[in-house]
Amino acid sequence: MNAYDKTDVVIVGSGFGGSIPAYHLAAGGAKVTVLERGPWLETKDFEHDYLLGSSYTRAFDFVVGDGMSVLGGNCVGGGSVVYFAAMPRAPKFVFERHGSIGRRMWPSAITRDSLEPWYDRVSESLPVSKQDWNDVSYAGGLWASFCDHSGRTANPAPVAVDNDRCVNCNFMMAGCRFDAKRSLLTNYLPAALAHGAKIRPLHEVQRIERIDGGDYRVHFNVVDDEDYRLQSGSGTIDAKIVIIAAGAGATPVILQRSEAALGTMPHGVGRYFSGNGERLNTAIINEERVREVLGLSREDGKVYEANHIGKGPTVANWDKLDGSLPEYERYSLEQLYFPPGLGTILAQVPDGAGSDKDVPRWFGVEKKEILKKWASWLTIFLMTEDDNEGVFGTPPPTGNAYRISQQMLGRGPLKYDPTPNTRHGWALADAECKEILEKDGLAKVAPWTNDVVGAYTVHPLASCRIGDDPETSALHPNHELRDHPGIFVTDSASVPGALTVNPAMTIAALAERSVPGIVRALQARGVDVTYGAPAPDGSITGRRAVSKLSLVSGT
Amino acid sequence: MDSDEQVKVSTLEAYADTILPGEKRFPGDHAIAGAAEGPGAVVAGALELLHTDATGVTVGLPYLAQSLNEHAKGYAKEHDLALDESLPPFVALSFADRTALVRSLTAPGHPEKDGWVSLALFCNMSFDSAAHKHTAEAIAEGHPGLLAMGYTAPDEDGLWRFPKFSYRRELARLHPDTTPSGSPA
Numbered sequence: 001m002n003a004y005d006k007t008d009v010v011i012v013g014s015g016f017g018g019s020i021p022a023y024h025l026a027a028g029g030a031k032v033t034v035l036e037r038g039p040w041l042e043t044k045d046f047e048h049d050y051l052l053g054s055s056y057t058r059a060f061d062f063v064v065g066d067g068m069s070v071l072g073g074n075c076v077g078g079g080s081v082v083y084f085a086a087m088p089r090a091p092k093f094v095f096e097r098h099g100s101i102g103r104r105m106w107p108s109a110i111t112r113d114s115l116e117p118w119y120d121r122v123s124e125s126l127p128v129s130k131q132d133w134n135d136v137s138y139a140g141g142l143w144a145s146f147c148d149h150s151g152r153t154a155n156p157a158p159v160a161v162d163n164d165r166c167v168n169c170n171f172m173m174a175g176c177r178f179d180a181k182r183s184l185l186t187n188y189l190p191a192a193l194a195h196g197a198k199i200r201p202l203h204e205v206q207r208i209e210r211i212d213g214g215d216y217r218v219h220f221n222v223v224d225d226e227d228y229r230l231q232s233g234s235g236t237i238d239a240k241i242v243i244i245a246a247g248a249g250a251t252p253v254i255l256q257r258s259e260a261a262l263g264t265m266p267h268g269v270g271r272y273f274s275g276n277g278e279r280l281n282t283a284i285i286n287e288e289r290v291r292e293v294l295g296l297s298r299e300d301g302k303v304y305e306a307n308h309i310g311k312g313p314t315v316a317n318w319d320k321l322d323g324s325l326p327e328y329e330r331y332s333l334e335q336l337y338f339p340p341g342l343g344t345i346l347a348q349v350p351d352g353a354g355s356d357k358d359v360p361r362w363f364g365v366e367k368k369e370i371l372k373k374w375a376s377w378l379t380i381f382l383m384t385e386d387d388n389e390g391v392f393g394t395p396p397p398t399g400n401a402y403r404i405s406q407q408m409l410g411r412g413p414l415k416y417d418p419t420p421n422t423r424h425g426w427a428l429a430d431a432e433c434k435e436i437l438e439k440d441g442l443a444k445v446a447p448w449t450n451d452v453v454g455a456y457t458v459h460p461l462a463s464c465r466i467g468d469d470p471e472t473s474a475l476h477p478n479h480e481l482r483d484h485p486g487i488f489v490t491d492s493a494s495v496p497g498a499l500t501v502n503p504a505m506t507i508a509a510l511a512e513r514s515v516p517g518i519v520r521a522l523q524a525r526g527v528d529v530t531y532g533a534p535a536p537d538g539s540i541t542g543r544r545a546v547s548k549l550s551l552v553s554g555t
Numbered sequence: 556m557d558s559d560e561q562v563k564v565s566t567l568e569a570y571a572d573t574i575l576p577g578e579k580r581f582p583g584d585h586a587i588a589g590a591a592e593g594p595g596a597v598v599a600g601a602l603e604l605l606h607t608d609a610t611g612v613t614v615g616l617p618y619l620a621q622s623l624n625e626h627a628k629g630y631a632k633e634h635d636l637a638l639d640e641s642l643p644p645f646v647a648l649s650f651a652d653r654t655a656l657v658r659s660l661t662a663p664g665h666p667e668k669d670g671w672v673s674l675a676l677f678c679n680m681s682f683d684s685a686a687h688k689h690t691a692e693a694i695a696e697g698h699p700g701l702l703a704m705g706y707t708a709p710d711e712d713g714l715w716r717f718p719k720f721s722y723r724r725e726l727a728r729l730h731p732d733t734t735p736s737g738s739p740a
Contacts, residue, residue, distance in 0.1 A: 130737035154727035375705035
């Protein structure tokens with residue numbers, strides 16, 4: 001152990017849950033060290049390339065569990081580097097959900113209205129903007145037109161993308177070569193560094209222990225830059241406060257592995273995992289019918305054939321985000337681009353597109369035929385209300401998975417067996433997709449199969465959730481781990497349940513909201529730190545909004 | 556019977572061809588069943604990708620090939636099929652029988668599902684993303700999978716840009732409860 005490896009705050013993970021407190025605490029005067037298990041990639045490193053070993057495989061992890069596979073970021077900037085930057089705020093009814101516990105899941109202190117100023121802070125900091133129809137990709141426009149044709153509405157999604165810089169390459173999942181996507185590498189992280197925060201890439205946290213005086217010692221392994229299965233050393237760092245923000249797929253695993261040293265974990269650690277109710281449907285578009293019925297055509301005379309052109313999701317249907325509907329019957333339907341490789345294999349041959357029940361639908365002759373129509377695919381992303389049914393089993397020896405490939409692919413301990421409630425929500429959303437997309441012969445659609453790698457989420461949530469009830473939540477409403485003062489969880493793991501929309505905006509808002517309480521905890525431990533920094537670019541409108549909440553500490 | 560290496564290669568080719576089938580490379584091509592027109596996963600480079608160390612499956616390939624042939628023998632016995640003994644058992648199966656066997660090996664609940672799904676994932680990737688090659692180079696070389704899927708060539712610097720990307724028309728009514736931030740209420 002190095003005696004000098006000591007700081008005020010260790011933050012585990014550099015995605016939204018890590019970078020936002022890193023900035024505010026460093027700006028407030030605390031000594032902050034961020035441990036990130038992935039590499040530190042810069043703009044020049046972000047490639048347009050599916051080669052194993054390019055940024056596409058270095059920057060994210062695909063972990064196959066039992067019944068659920070999880071896609072997550074694995075680099076400095078975390079999920080923000082690989083996400084598609086759709087940033088809607090969660091609808092009001094989400095905060096009133098009961099889920100499977102028969103009472104309100106969210107802490108009583110949090111509603112959409114009370115979270116609004118924190119959403120504003122994030123919106124100003126990244127920044128987030130509304131899009132208009134000129135920003136919407138062909139795929140988004142096509143989805144909007146489908147919705148309109150079937151009597152529904154459609155909205156351009158709010159995004160954290162600088163559309164003046166965006167070249168619509170659809171390589172967002174490999175990082176943004178053009179700095180058009182407002183990942184954390186363009187705002188909170190550089191601002192945190194400017195205030196003295198240290199970021200240590202390729203540091204994978206193993207476990208945490210409590211040391212004399214009530215501080216914590218964080219144990220890490222150093223991961224090889226190219227082959228993540230290899231480790232080239234280990235070490236420790238001591239801190240007064242530890243913030244765990246390793247993502248909903250890894251945060252509970254670190255806490256489980258720490259249980260022997262820290263003592264019993266709250267019941268909610270590693271339970272109540274939610275896949276945000278996610279599911280994908282792939283439609284094979286009938287180009288000629290779209291021309292005839294919807295009257296769409298591109299400048300070059302083609303109708304659509306543009307699956308690969310664009311910038312992730314640009315248009316969503318929100319007609320079923322209706323708080324008067326019963327729980328598990330509310331969902332959004334969003335156009336999404338999903339790159340080939342790991343995703344394409346799950347696309348199934350639709351009924352009536354030449355398939356019969358005796359042939360496989362995710363591989364084989366007919367699958368090859370729909371792959372040849374790939375440019376005419378329209379992928380719809382369903383975000384429903386699932387039942388928080390995921391449970392983490394025995395942690396693997398290191399990390400959150402047994403790594404199979406040098407990068408990207410691993411086998412994790414998550415078990416997910418969807419309940420009838422979750423399946424009900426999926427079935428309704430699938431049926432809605434079919435009704436919209438197959439009207440008048442415009443397309444043929446099939447849901448992605450769960451049979452190959454289980455259900456699939458790109459937005460893992462709620463494996464260590466906040467709440468008022470100690471029986472069903474791992475964290476106090478201020479994000480502090482129950483019975484373990486000084487450990488905070490500020491990432492997607494803390495979100496209580498599915499949001500029916502893309503969760504990054506809510507994860508970020510919760511992280512913003514958590515900071516004043518963490519500042520108070522640091523002050524109580526004798527650290528000279530204040531709260532009240534502006535947005536990373538110096539803007540102060542959002543700070544004024546939260547100041548009115550009388551939540552500001554140390555100012 | 557061929558050498559162990561030839562048996563392994565031929566067996567894995569037959570597996571890859573079951574996942575994404577193609578036309579035979581030459582008369583008497585046994586590994587590729589010839590179930591579909593145009594090149595399939597084998598010609599797209601499935602074996603090359605499987606032998607790329609980064610996949611993490613390379614060292615297990617001899618075992619997987621051997622195991623696949625054992626399963627094929629069991630399948631043939633169960634279905635009372637006579638196999639051409641000059642061929643590896645999986646290669647000797649018809650395309651329909653290879654498909655049926657792969658369906659059962661990758662079905663939920665099969666104890667070896669993980670391994671066979673991993674193999675299928677990489678066979679698929681060889682065709683739909685050519686993960687063993689730089690994408691721009693693969694397209695320039697005429698990679699059959701990427702071309703079949705309609706990939707276009709990148710700009711000279713190897714990056715894709717699409718200056719035309721939008722119908723640029725209002726195409727639907729907004730949801731009436733949209734907030735000023737552009738979010739659902």
